[in-house]
Amino acid sequence: MKKDILRGLKTAFPIALGYLPLGMAFGILAAQQGLTALDVFFLSFLVYAGSAQFIASAMISSGAASAAIILTTFLVNLRHLLMSASLAPYLKHISSPVLAWISTGITDETFAAGYPEASSGKVTPAFYIGLHCLSHASWIFATVTGCLLGTRITNPEKWGLDFALPAMFIALLFMQLKNKKDILVALAAGILSTALAFVLKDNFNIIAATMTAASVGVLIEK
């Protein structure tokens, strides 16, 4: 149990560090758009989804309708559906209430970093306690801190902070690439996602490209 929590924490550590600049950047922006530290806390605690928080914060400050903000959030975060489904074959031994809790901590990063452990078939809830608690705590801490620093810092991109997210995706992607087929799937997904960005809104390019590339992956097996 203790060993599993520790391994979860170890897996979360680089994510937690990556969330610091990213979360700060969000908090700073949110403050400049008029959100309070309490707003940011509840967003990070209850929603816990980077890109959706950036989009929602901008929409709130521009006075968009509540329904439009919530619908956009739903669409932008729908990709979690695929991540959650892809963990299912490996977590059958865990009870439903615990699974429900584990699910709420699924982000692009915790999903990708935890996937190797999950697919080994021996993952325990304790591993997820370590992985999800530290990652989530870091996100909350970074975003609220950024909001409190708020308007005193301008241009977070000047500090290279906006590159934390692509850099995290790069590292997580390369950790998953095991053979030529994986590389083909990655190229298909990436190229398609970029091309579809011109015709599909609200991250639907990501969902469509992911589903298509996974199908390509099945077709090129053997």
Place this chain on the structure above:
Amino acid sequence: MKKEILFIIIGMSIVTQLPRIIPLVVLTRINLPPLLVRWLKHIPVAVLSALLFPSLLLTNGSFSLSLDNTALLAAIPCMVLAAKTKNLFLTVFTGIIISALLQLL
């Protein structure tokens, strides 16, 4: 805290958490067809790549393959480092520094 914003956040939370919770809770209780399991195995690589490419190749919604695209420039050494070390922290940390240096140029 304004009531309106709290209402929005709670709504956002519900529509974000349900797609996270439902597949995992429901699909672990049934036996998935092997073809679907094979398909799901490709999701991690596919979704990460689908997130990454647009974040590097698109600037403000338009295609950008120039030296002004610092994200793309910073990504190249990051990819080499990630492939060699498979180290998340080292890659993110180096990426931020390279990106900051490129902004200065």
